[in-house]
Amino acid sequence: MSKFTESCVDPKSNVTSKDLMKVFWRQFPIHATMNYERMQGMGFCNAVIPALRKIYKDRTEDFKAALARHMNAFNCTLAMAPFIMGISIAMEEQYAKSDGEIDPAAINQVKSALMGPLSGIGDTFFWGVFRVVAAGIGVTFALQGSILGAIVFLLLFNLPNLLVRYYGLFIGYKQGSSFMEKMSKTGQLSLITHCAGIVGVCVIGAMIALNVGITTPFIAHIGETEIIFQDIFDQLLPKFLPLVCTLGIYGVLRKNVKSTTLLVAIALIGFALGAIGLL
Amino acid sequence: MGLFMQAVLVGIVGFISQADSKLLGEWRLSQPIVMGALVGLLLGDLKTGVILGAEFQLVWMGIMGIGATPSMDVGIGSTIGTAFAITSGASLEVALTLALPVALLMQYANVLVRATITPALMHVGDACIEKGNDKAILTLQMVGMLVFSILLGFIPCFLAVYFGSAAVESMVNAIPAVVMNGLTGISKLFPAYGFALLLHVTLDASLVPYLILGFVLAAYLNLNALAVSLIATAVALVIYQIKRSQSAAQSAMSEEETL
Numbered sequence: 001m002s003k004f005t006e007s008c009v010d011p012k013s014n015v016t017s018k019d020l021m022k023v024f025w026r027q028f029p030i031h032a033t034m035n036y037e038r039m040q041g042m043g044f045c046n047a048v049i050p051a052l053r054k055i056y057k058d059r060t061e062d063f064k065a066a067l068a069r070h071m072n073a074f075n076c077t078l079a080m081a082p083f084i085m086g087i088s089i090a091m092e093e094q095y096a097k098s099d100g101e102i103d104p105a106a107i108n109q110v111k112s113a114l115m116g117p118l119s120g121i122g123d124t125f126f127w128g129v130f131r132v133v134a135a136g137i138g139v140t141f142a143l144q145g146s147i148l149g150a151i152v153f154l155l156l157f158n159l160p161n162l163l164v165r166y167y168g169l170f171i172g173y174k175q176g177s178s179f180m181e182k183m184s185k186t187g188q189l190s191l192i193t194h195c196a197g198i199v200g201v202c203v204i205g206a207m208i209a210l211n212v213g214i215t216t217p218f219i220a221h222i223g224e225t226e227i228i229f230q231d232i233f234d235q236l237l238p239k240f241l242p243l244v245c246t247l248g249i250y251g252v253l254r255k256n257v258k259s260t261t262l263l264v265a266i267a268l269i270g271f272a273l274g275a276i277g278l279l
Numbered sequence: 280m281g282l283f284m285q286a287v288l289v290g291i292v293g294f295i296s297q298a299d300s301k302l303l304g305e306w307r308l309s310q311p312i313v314m315g316a317l318v319g320l321l322l323g324d325l326k327t328g329v330i331l332g333a334e335f336q337l338v339w340m341g342i343m344g345i346g347a348t349p350s351m352d353v354g355i356g357s358t359i360g361t362a363f364a365i366t367s368g369a370s371l372e373v374a375l376t377l378a379l380p381v382a383l384l385m386q387y388a389n390v391l392v393r394a395t396i397t398p399a400l401m402h403v404g405d406a407c408i409e410k411g412n413d414k415a416i417l418t419l420q421m422v423g424m425l426v427f428s429i430l431l432g433f434i435p436c437f438l439a440v441y442f443g444s445a446a447v448e449s450m451v452n453a454i455p456a457v458v459m460n461g462l463t464g465i466s467k468l469f470p471a472y473g474f475a476l477l478l479h480v481t482l483d484a485s486l487v488p489y490l491i492l493g494f495v496l497a498a499y500l501n502l503n504a505l506a507v508s509l510i511a512t513a514v515a516l517v518i519y520q521i522k523r524s525q526s527a528a529q530s531a532m533s534e535e536e537t538l
Contacts, residue, residue, distance in 0.1 A: 202493035208474050209498035
């Protein structure tokens, strides 16, 4: 085991860094029994089992109770879940040593309290930034027919994906929820989110220009003169139509129109405009 | 390669698309840029697969799996769409038109599984824990993974290619020009919808300047996505350092005041 993982565990504790590595491997299929009743509940339980086995060695009833505890409802951006698992394992350890002084309900309360905010941050990073930037760069290659596009995309996305899971689990275990508290108290958390947003939004702006290929073939004939509409738009502002259409649809979305309704409406409008030769 | 073999191979890609989240916890193999390449690789037309994958990626850029409700299944949609393009010679516009209802249908099928089969697996898990059988939980998780990957991955992709390819091929040849133009219109507008969805999730007032910056860098200076993301990273680092030193100075000030 590496220096880092060793530094995260207490040598006196029953939970070794090897056990935490088992948890690391078992957190990947957290989504496997996703359901409406308790979402990723069983996935969470499955992941922390190797640690619980060590904590409640020879205490069968307490072990069962702990397993049942972690079958509770849980739902979080997948890459952020290991951090909460680390915290939960640390709390289970404290509870197991406390001779019933700590209320075990607190463990699930902490889980529930963390999954909302962490999902918010996680969705911004993993759906809005890492995926978008990786896809933006990958698409550049792929549109030219190169397999490199898919490879670059997977490498760029999974580097942060795996690092956040790995360090999340161990830091969560070592520092518990104090890590989160410190991060949000000093404003670090919102600053990092803001800076990630800068990269994400900037690349989205570029991709609107690069990848939204809206042009019009429409040409008006007035007497002898031809008016090519696309030329007029190009002189006005390069990539005028992609920008206007994207911002227009964004404006409609902000009015809380259901996205599926809007999808159907856009399909109908697109079809009509295409059929009459405007798109 | 026979049709049956093609259908099996596309079915395997469909399996991978679901197993990506259910076994690996979302390594994003199920994003269209990867699915298209895999379909192309297995069906022996890598180039078409890679390009279709990229086009589907742009069209579905804004579809995100956020929260407990499944979103449109772009992995299966792009798999089947790309397969039709290769087996039946469908163009991007036609492939997109076929993939869209598939992705929507799979979303509802996913809701069904999450409401019936996986809750049942979870109750089996509860009973096992009561008996102290903790080993069963990993098995149940793997059963859930297989249910999703076979039922919502392999089977729909296999069926679509095996029974659909001939129908799609005859349809592709019979589409009148005016309908084709309409489909072109749809495929031009959809990426705008995708990026609007993305903005809806990521944009707030403080980030508007960077949206303008990114657009101008690409539209006027013709920089590609890699160049823009590097510039954006540099800007983000500068902003980070400025804000950090500001807050450090502020907390130092307030400490002096309390002294």
